[in-house]
Amino acid sequence: MTRSAHRIAFGQRLRDLRQEHDWASQEAFAHHVGLDRTYVSGLERGTRNPTLDVLVKLAHGLDVTPSELLSTVK
Structure with missing residues (x-):
């Protein structure tokens, strides 16, 4: 699967915001949304x-x- 620069930037931003908002677990956050x-x-x-x-x-x-x-994302 291709990992373009904008997808990587978005993914990092998502991870950072998830962790900043005290969603340490991907699983708990995924369930929440x-x-x-x-x-x-x-x-x-x-x-x-x-x-x-x-x-x-x-x-x-x-x-x-x-x-x-x-x-x-640029």
């Missing part, structure tokens, strides 16, 4: 490409705006 842990893992590793619906779910789960979640 209604996604599978392996999908969240793939997003954080930059191997998955989220849809707009998933971006909004993740942002709401982290109590940030979608634009804050995407702020490091």
